[in-house]
Amino acid sequence: MPSSLARELAHMALAAGATSWIQLDACQTFQVADSYQCYFVPVQTPPAPTFGQTGAHAPGYRYSYVWCHGTDISTAALILKELQVRPTMPGSGINTGSEINFPAVAFYCQASVGEFDLRSVQTAVAKELRISKGLQGMLIMGECHTVQSHLKVSWSDTVEESRLCFRRGAIRTPRIGCRTMITWTLVAALATSVVLGMSSRPLGLEKKDSLAFLSPTCILPISSIRDGTAIGFDGSQQAKKPTSLLLAQKPKWFWQGLLQCNSSDTIDDVKRQLQSVIWKARGWSPKVSAFQFQQRGKHIPYTRPGDRLASMVDGPTKRAMLVTDMDRGDEAHGFATKRGDLDRGQNASMSCLASACTAAQAWAEALAVATELRQHAQALETCHAAIAGQLERVLAPTCGSDLVTCNSLLGTLLCGGAVLPALKLTDELRTRRSSTGSLALICQRRPRFSTTLRSQRRSSCETQRRRTSPSLIVACSDVLEAMLASAGPGRWRFHLEGHEPSRPWQRSSSTRFDSAPAYAYYLNAHDEVFVKRSFCVRVCLLVEGFNKTASRSQDPEDSALAVAEKVAQIEQVSIGKFRDGSALERSAQVEALRRAFARQGMVTLVDTGIEHETVDKTITKSRDFFALPRSRKEHFNGPSGYPPRSFGAITSPRGKHYHLQQEDEEGNILNEWLQMRNTSVQVDWSDPYYASPEGQEFYSSEAKHPEQLEWPAEVPGLQEATAAYYGAMEELSKVMYELFAVALDLQPDFFLKRARRSPIWPVTIAHYPPQKRAPSDDRARIQPHWDRTLFAMITTSDVGDEESGGGLQILVDSATGEGVDGRAKLEGRSVEWQNVVRPPGGYVVNVGEMMSRWSNGRMRHVVHRVRNPVVNHTDPGRVSLMAYVLTDYDTPVECLHCRSDGSEPIYEPTWVGELMNWGSKLPIYNQTKQDMMRQAQGLYLSNGTQTSLGEPTDIKAVEASMSVCEASSSTMAAVS
Numbered sequence: 001m002p003s004s005l006a007r008e009l010a011h012m013a014l015a016a017g018a019t020s021w022i023q024l025d026a027c028q029t030f031q032v033a034d035s036y037q038c039y040f041v042p043v044q045t046p047p048a049p050t051f052g053q054t055g056a057h058a059p060g061y062r063y064s065y066v067w068c069h070g071t072d073i074s075t076a077a078l079i080l081k082e083l084q085v086r087p088t089m090p091g092s093g094i095n096t097g098s099e100i101n102f103p104a105v106a107f108y109c110q111a112s113v114g115e116f117d118l119r120s121v122q123t124a125v126a127k128e129l130r131i132s133k134g135l136q137g138m139l140i141m142g143e144c145h146t147v148q149s150h151l152k153v154s155w156s157d158t159v160e161e162s163r164l165c166f167r168r169g170a171i172r173t174p175r176i177g178c179r180t181m182i183t184w185t186l187v188a189a190l191a192t193s194v195v196l197g198m199s200s201r202p203l204g205l206e207k208k209d210s211l212a213f214l215s216p217t218c219i220l221p222i223s224s225i226r227d228g229t230a231i232g233f234d235g236s237q238q239a240k241k242p243t244s245l246l247l248a249q250k251p252k253w254f255w256q257g258l259l260q261c262n263s264s265d266t267i268d269d270v271k272r273q274l275q276s277v278i279w280k281a282r283g284w285s286p287k288v289s290a291f292q293f294q295q296r297g298k299h300i301p302y303t304r305p306g307d308r309l310a311s312m313v314d315g316p317t318k319r320a321m322l323v324t325d326m327d328r329g330d331e332a333h334g335f336a337t338k339r340g341d342l343d344r345g346q347n348a349s350m351s352c353l354a355s356a357c358t359a360a361q362a363w364a365e366a367l368a369v370a371t372e373l374r375q376h377a378q379a380l381e382t383c384h385a386a387i388a389g390q391l392e393r394v395l396a397p398t399c400g401s402d403l404v405t406c407n408s409l410l411g412t413l414l415c416g417g418a419v420l421p422a423l424k425l426t427d428e429l430r431t432r433r434s435s436t437g438s439l440a441l442i443c444q445r446r447p448r449f450s451t452t453l454r455s456q457r458r459s460s461c462e463t464q465r466r467r468t469s470p471s472l473i474v475a476c477s478d479v480l481e482a483m484l485a486s487a488g489p490g491r492w493r494f495h496l497e498g499h500e501p502s503r504p505w506q507r508s509s510s511t512r513f514d515s516a517p518a519y520a521y522y523l524n525a526h527d528e529v530f531v532k533r534s535f536c537v538r539v540c541l542l543v544e545g546f547n548k549t550a551s552r553s554q555d556p557e558d559s560a561l562a563v564a565e566k567v568a569q570i571e572q573v574s575i576g577k578f579r580d581g582s583a584l585e586r587s588a589q590v591e592a593l594r595r596a597f598a599r600q601g602m603v604t605l606v607d608t609g610i611e612h613e614t615v616d617k618t619i620t621k622s623r624d625f626f627a628l629p630r631s632r633k634e635h636f637n638g639p640s641g642y643p644p645r646s647f648g649a650i651t652s653p654r655g656k657h658y659h660l661q662q663e664d665e666e667g668n669i670l671n672e673w674l675q676m677r678n679t680s681v682q683v684d685w686s687d688p689y690y691a692s693p694e695g696q697e698f699y700s701s702e703a704k705h706p707e708q709l710e711w712p713a714e715v716p717g718l719q720e721a722t723a724a725y726y727g728a729m730e731e732l733s734k735v736m737y738e739l740f741a742v743a744l745d746l747q748p749d750f751f752l753k754r755a756r757r758s759p760i761w762p763v764t765i766a767h768y769p770p771q772k773r774a775p776s777d778d779r780a781r782i783q784p785h786w787d788r789t790l791f792a793m794i795t796t797s798d799v800g801d802e803e804s805g806g807g808l809q810i811l812v813d814s815a816t817g818e819g820v821d822g823r824a825k826l827e828g829r830s831v832e833w834q835n836v837v838r839p840p841g842g843y844v845v846n847v848g849e850m851m852s853r854w855s856n857g858r859m860r861h862v863v864h865r866v867r868n869p870v871v872n873h874t875d876p877g878r879v880s881l882m883a884y885v886l887t888d889y890d891t892p893v894e895c896l897h898c899r900s901d902g903s904e905p906i907y908e909p910t911w912v913g914e915l916m917n918w919g920s921k922l923p924i925y926n927q928t929k930q931d932m933m934r935q936a937q938g939l940y941l942s943n944g945t946q947t948s949l950g951e952p953t954d955i956k957a958v959e960a961s962m963s964v965c966e967a968s969s970s971t972m973a974a975v976s
């Protein structure tokens with residue numbers, strides 16, 4: 001038996017489940033249609049529906065596989081025909097006495113992705129449809145290099161029965177018609193080819209990890225299959241909605257996951273589903289050696305496998321933690337359940353069985369993808385026609401004969417998980433943009449550029465074409481520009497990027513290409529275009545407004561909690577309505593803010609009045625700064641020898657300061673910062689507030705640190721842009737002070753009165769570069785932590801680009817949906833990370849420990865992090881602009897309501913300077929206390945569990961360990 005057949009059989013055996021088996025010992029070979037060697041392999045299956053057949057079969061229904069290697073689709077059709085007219089199957093051992101016909105009931109084919117040609121496949125499929133009604137689907141798998149045809153033949157003992165079979169529709173799945181299935185499997189195939197053929201490298205994917213889509217939103221790495229939805233062999237979903245399971249594998253054969261119990265599942269059902277998920281995810285069928293359920297850290301005992309889970313699990317959400325231990329069985333076989341059967345076929349060698357696992361994985365994933373894609377049918381239909389129309393409209397007048405080239409080059413449209421073979425833009429699409437998510441248009445091609453050229457974005461297609469051939473880029477930018485124009489401002493983001501095979505994605509900006517040969521090509525809405533010879537160009541257009549459903553997990557060892565990646569439902573507050581609206585509108589904003597901070601510790605702000613341009617310019621200029629060589633950036637580090645301060649050493653009120661904040665062992669820069677304080681408020685050195693020793697630390701004179709006033713000449717306009725941004729933040733902070741005060745039932749000017757001096761707070765511009773290698777374990781762009789300041793106002797470069805995966809997340813209690821704050825004890829609770837999606841043009845605001853202290857916990861300082869992006873994601877890296885607002889350094893911070901409502905203060909009093917000026921040697925600060933506070937902060941692992949270092953901000957413990965607290969509070973009183 002050829003090994004490829006053995007491999008196929010193994011894969012089928014896996015798919016078939018424990019109840020049917022392939023009779024290798026009864027395998028027969030025969031020739032058909034022009035001497036094609038075929039193998040006849042009987043399969044035993046019980047009458048119950050298995051093997052992906054969701055319809056009931058006639059009693060006694062059996063089927064076999066006829067396998068013909070090396071055929072193409074039309075040959076397969078011939079074989080099929082011949083089989084249909086054969087009176088009996090030679091040597092099959094089947095009762096040949098009766099009049100047997102072989103109605104072919106299923107047909108699928110595999111083709112190499114390298115040879116994949118959509119049109120010929122479509123033609124063949126159309127032809128096959130005429131030939132055989134039984135054509136069931138087509139799967140193009142990634143790793144095979146020949147076309148193989150599989151004819152799944154079924155027969156019954158009598159013609160009558162076989163007719164019955166047809167009539168009952170047993171051959172086709174009742175829910176997906178033939179055509180639909182083909183469409184979807186083709187789409188899946190296309191996706192596979194796109195991934196394997198073009199973009200596995202940029203995404204850093206191994207072939208074996210496919211099927212991953214081009215868009216990281218849709219990456220479905222093997223490890224992230226996240227629910228137990230059983231997908232039949234033919235891609236149909238089982239009728240019963242199974243218990244869903246979030247799985248993480250940790251360590252190798254130890255699985256745990258969050259289980260959502262449905263009302264009827266038994267322990268045994270869950271076990272089976274888990275096994276099915278594992279084989280789909282990993283390609284082996286495990287034996288379960290331990291299987292436990294836990295709820296709130298407690299073991300749920302069960303005695304009978306038939307016990308219903310839902311009746312054992314408490315609470316309305318019916319969630320439990322599943323902890324299980326799996327025995328992998330025989331590693332070489334890769335699966336345990338089929339081993340005995342397969343051993344009977346002596347020729348089925350170990351190695352081909354192992355590779356069968358890989359094939360089975362790809363198969364299962366392709367089916368999973370097909371299923372997923374089917375859900376996007378609506379979007380797909382709309383997209384398809386519209387894209388073509390838009391392309392023609394845009395390209396024809398400008399690019400003339402290049403239309404065809406462009407058309408074929410402008411590759412793949414990814415639409416919330418669906419992969420389309422063309423571009424799209426319609427009114428429909430535009431109107432649908434308002435929901436969450438994004439749509440990405442990705443075009444990829446290696447153009448042959450002979451010269452370095454530089455041109456304005458608006459320069460004509462003609463000019464560009466003379467210099468580039470083919471004029472893909474120009475055409476792309478024209479398309480994009482037209483799309484941009486029709487979409488209106490602020491809604492679309494796009495960029496072009498260059499890629500040389502030997503080097504990672506590069507990007508740069510105008511200032512760096514003036515003299516040096518241009519290396520990369522980069523286009524954004526305001527910028528010039530640069531082109532350099534010989535590199536891949538990838539155009540990425542991101543449109544907000546599409547639902548995304550697929551998982552983005554990239555780290556197989558990541559926890560179940562992290563895989564979840566739900567979008568946090570965050571309340572939105574309109575600054576415009578608070579400032580200028582009616583009394584009703586105003587109080588609605590206050591209510592929303594109060595509610596949001598009590599529950600989640602975060603709001604989003606819209607209508608802030610801040611000009612897009614102010615933000616965009618700051619982001620663009622800071623990108624230019626971050627693109628400078630590292631040595632140059634480090635020239636702008638804080639003054640050496642200065643005590644490490646919680647905010648870095650910005651000692652001059654108008655100073656700025658660069659800091660390479662975190663780098664992992666792999667050499668990834670996780671984040672780097674440019675911090676600044678720019679203020680129009682003058683420092684009056686005759687005022688003791690400034691002149692006191694602590695005042696001097698906060699406001700060292702510019703004469704003392706002139707280097708902080710030096711700005712990089714290579715980035716003209718950086719200082720002006722950031723100063724304008726700082727000014728805008730100062731204005732917005734004033735409104736926020738008032739909003740917070742009203743929400744806390746204080747006088748509206750409560751915080752304003754305490755923030756009269758020159759601000760000590762910085763605007764931090766964080767840059768999170770794209771990552772070329774996966775950072776080491778447990779490293780995130782920003783580790784889980786909470787902020788210490790009063791509140792932070794954050795805007796970022798990444799709206800519409802969430803598929804990079806590297807955005808802000810908050811820690812949420814899965815049971816209650818509440819944000820987990822810095823004091824919460826997490827033991828026994830189940831928590832999850834949820835993505836924070838910022839509205840376009842808006843801000844995210846979270847409070848820090850300081851506000852939580854003031855409000856005695858009414859406002860939560862929620863634990864958050866910035867997670868790692870997909871490795872080699874082609875975005876230019878994330879930039880976030882963060883204003884960490886504070887009041888003056890001498891403001892006491894203590895419970896505001898405790899005296900009036902008699903509640904117990906949960907924090908001891910402190911003051912802003914003490915909370916912020918860690919590392920100072922001044923005797924006014926109690927260093928032990930500061931150290932304890934700092935130590936307590938942010939002690940979370942990436943999966944959201946607390947570390948063993950102690951309960952966060954456990955001030956009672958701090959007090960107990962200190963005898964000097966008294967002294968420090970009397971000093972504090974003196975300061976205030």
Ligand SMILES: O=C(O)CCC(=O)C(=O)O
Binds near residue numbers: 766794808866880
């Ligand atoms: O970049 C962001 O979105 C937030 C980063 C953050 O939480 C921090 O630096 O404190």
Ligand SMILES: [Fe+2]
Binds near residue numbers: 787
């Ligand atoms: Fe933070």
